[in-house]
Amino acid sequence: MSEIAVITGGTSGIGKATALCLRDAGYDVYELSRREQGVEGLHHIRCDITDEDQVRAAVAEIIGQAGRIDVLINNAGFGISGAVEFTDTAEAQRLLDVNFFGMVRMNKAVIPHMRRAGRAKICRFTAPPPDRISYLIAPRAVQLPAGAAPLLEGPGRELQQHPDVVIYF
8 A cells, every 4th residue: 555645736836746756656645735736646625725624624634534644745836036124924924824834834734644544754855045034934943933933843743753753854
C-alpha cells in the first residue's frame, strides 16, 4: 500500500517537481492549489489555503478517498519583490496569510488524522531570495517571538509520543 502525500502549491515550481518526485517514488500524491487544472498523474483538489473551510473540506476529501495522510508538505507560498517602504501593507498581510497561516491551517486540519494513525511526516518549504521583502516577513514569522511559538513547535511536541512521527521545519 502506497504512502499518502499531500502537498500545497503542487501545480507549479518546486511544489510540482516535489509532487512528481514523490509520485515517482511510489507515493499516492494529492496536490492542493487554487488552480482549476491539476498535474497529470496526481490527485488534484482545488483549495485556497487561506480559507479554513476549503482546507477542512480538502482534508476530508483526502481522508474519504485514501483513509489517511502520511506526509504533509506545506509548500504553497509567494514572494514580494522590492523594498519594504514600497510594499503595500495589505499585500504583506496576504503573504503571511498564505505562507504562514496557510501552513497553520493545513497542520491544524491534518494533525488529528496523523495522530490517530500514529505516524506522519510534516515538512515546510520556504526559501525566497534575500532581496525580497518576503524574505524579511514570512521566514521570520516561522521563527516567532515567545508566545507564538506553539503554532509551530506544537505539532512536534504533540506528536512526539509516536515513534514514527517526524516534523521538519
